[in-house]
Every structure is written in structure tokens, then in C-alpha cells.
Amino acid sequence: MARTTGSDGEKTEAAVREAAVNLIARFGYEAMSMRQLAAEVGVQAAALYRYFPTKEELLFTLMREHMEGLATAWEAARPADADSAQLLSAYVRNHIAFHIERRHATHVSNMELRSLSPERLTQILRMRTAYEKELRAILRDGDETGAFSIDDTGLTAMALIQMMTGVIVWFRPGERLSIAEVTATYLSMTMRLVGGKIDGREEKNVHEHAQLRA
């Protein structure tokens, strides 16, 4: 047999991407076989090669588009005229929302970096670094203007990223906490971490302020 009735390239490619993200997130890139992926899509393994030349290229595509999506989401979410606290707030909100929404893709992008060739690894890491650089800039600005009080902006940025991204490890939709509640608590913790102050009010008010906006 050959072409099946109703087959459509675009639909198949989309199905491959989605199945690949789920399988890689669950079993890992090396553990997922092309035959397993094909079976999940409902197709023969050879058909996958019409859309992705190699297995690694498939992985790279998934990661690159995930990182591009993250950058795009932040560009859209970043407020134009905002003080440091508002910027940081927007960054945290966007980061948590994006990562909860794409738990599996995030897992893939974080855990399978070692399966990329050096050049592709560099490319992904460059995108990640650029994204993290935005956070460092926000923290540095806020520290210099007195909105924050930070010991080490580099370390604080890394700690914040790890803390926020860590949400996907334990968060499951529909359990004890809603996304809004989780976001509110993480905003509160973020403001504590950076020693945030607003208009001279003390820290506790910052938390309440952050929670109201979440």
C-alpha cells in the first residue's frame, strides 16, 4: 500500500510534533524510537522522514520553536512603560504561565540538551541566555534605582529561574492549587527574594500588592 485516504502533510507533521513532545517528555529522547513515534501518530516510521531528515533534527526543531515561543511571549507580555517591580512582575507571570502551559515542551528543552550536536546546543543555549539576560537586566536596574535590594543579581536571577521553572516538576492542573494561586505565591516569593519595596512601603505590602494583581 501507499498513500492513505485523507492523508494530509500539514496534519501529519503537526501530529508528529505533538506526539514527539509527549513521548520525549515521558520516556526521553534516546528512549523514544522512531517506530514508537510513528505508531503513536498512526503511520509507518519511514513516513516521518518526509518531515524531518533525522531524529536529532526533529528534537532540535521542537526545542528551537519552544525557545522562540518563549521569547515571543515575553516580547508581547513586557509592559512598555513600567517600573522595575512591574517589569519583574510581568516577567514572572509570563514565565510561569508559559511553562505551565507547555510543561512537556519545557521538559524536553531542559532535559535533552545533551542529545544535540555542539552547534545546535550552542544555538539553543544562546536563545536561553538571551532570555535570562532580560531578567538580569531587570534585577540590576531595580537594584540600582533602589526598587530592589539584591546581594548578587547574577545568582538571584539563576535562583529565580530555577525556582520558577521548577513549578513544572510538581504542578498538576486541577490539584490543590490553581494557576492563579501558584502564580500569586511565586510572585510573593519573588518580591521577597529581590527585597522589593514600593513607595517606601515595607515588604509585606508588596506581597499583598502582587497577589491582588495575579
Next chain:
Amino acid sequence: MARTTGSDGEKTEAAVREAAVNLIARFGYEAMSMRQLAAEVGVQAAALYRYFPTKEELLFTLMREHMEGLATAWEAARPADADSAQLLSAYVRNHIAFHIERRHATHVSNMELRSLSPERLTQILRMRTAYEKELRAILRDGDETGAFSIDDTGLTAMALIQMMTGVIVWFRPGERLSIAEVTATYLSMTMRLVGGKIDGREEKNVHEHAQLRA
């Protein structure tokens, strides 16, 4: 050929463990082949099966001993008579020291859980949960006695664990910061996160206090 001069079972097994931790941390469990591991040790692949019946058993052994080591280290580091701040301080110090010292083993224990059979996965997760439970208890006690001021102890515990364990992602010995400096900053950030207070002094002093002890 057969047995080689100077061969010693104990030494070979130790060499296998060490090589396995490094290879799995670098390439991943699935990507590491038994032949690759054997070559690293300087032995034929068949020789590995004298010490570990299967590849998965080898992985499980590495993980279990890592978790046992973590529990043992905390038992030894936990102060007998201490208030909440001191307990938390000891927990953070021990956690960071242990994980920096065993970066590769930590990477393996965190990233390769999905390669374990369900029963073995359960066993490792039980050990991890027990360890994290200690932190939650410290946070809850401190919150109830007023030493800390925490919104959600469960979330704060997870955030702290993610933040601290994340050190191994970027920390490299001999770079910008020493272990002591990193620990001091993380202690400071920890006390901020839990809203730590000592004798009614305000938060900033807690940080300085923590840094002096690091």
C-alpha cells in the same frame, strides 16, 4: 585471554561506579552503552556483569546510594538543640555542600528517574520525599513559632529545593564565586524567602548573620 594481572574485584567495581556516574551525567543513561562504560574502565563489556546483573540495576544502585548518602549527611549535619533559623540554616548548608560535591551523581538522580522500573522509581521517590519532608517540617515549625513568615510552606519548600539544587546547573569550582560565597548568598536568599527574623531584628540583619556563619 582471561584474568589480567593485578585485577581486583573491589577496585574494578569502584571504577565502574565512578565511570558510570560520569558517563551517565554527561551523555545520559540511555545514550551510554555498556561497551562505552567498559572501555572507560579499561575492561571488556562482559566483565561489568560480574558486578551488576543489568544496566538498570547499575543505575538504581547509583541512585539509591546517592539518596542514602544525602540522608546520612543530613542526619550528621542536623543540630541537636537548635531553633528554626539554625535548623534551616544547617539544612541549606548541608544541601548545597552535598550537591556541589556530588554534582554528577545529583544530575543522574534527578534526570534519569524515568529509566527506572516502577518499583525502583517508587523506592527512590520515597527516599526523596522523606528528605524533603524534613524541610517542610522545619518551615512549618518556624512559621508556627513566628520565626518565619510563610504564605504556603509546601510551595516554599519546593521553591527552596529547586533553587538550591539548581546550583549544580551553573556552578563550576574555581570560577567567579567560591563555595562559601555561593552558600552565603543562598542562605541570605533562603532567609528572605521564609521571612526570617531573629530576636525581632529586621530581615536585613538575618542576612548578615547568615553570611557571617557561612
Next chain:
DNA sequence: GAATTAATTGAACGTTCGTTTTATTGTTGC
């Protein structure tokens, strides 16, 4: 120094892997 045990080699087993090739069929444009 012979017998026993410990440690390892080298070859082989069956399976699965990513990928390629070729043929075949559905779909589309004229």
C-alpha cells in the same frame, strides 16, 4: 605445588535501532 576460586576475555546471540530505497496509491490541476 596442586586444587580451587576470582576475574576477565573474546565471540556470539537475538533484537532493535535510525535510516534508505522502491513501489504504490490518493489527490490535484488541467
Next chain:
DNA sequence: GCAACAATAAAACGAACGTTCAATTAATTC
């Protein structure tokens, strides 16, 4: 309705995988 094209199936490729087995030699025991 016929050519051109798109999308797939089916089979096969060599390589690599985890693992087993028999043979062999070093170390130990008595």
C-alpha cells in the same frame, strides 16, 4: 480522465545494543 505531484507503505540495510557463555589465566588456599 490523465498527467504531475504528495503522502505513504513495505521491506531492507548495516550497525549497535544489552546480555550470555565458554574458555582462560591470575590469585589464593591448603
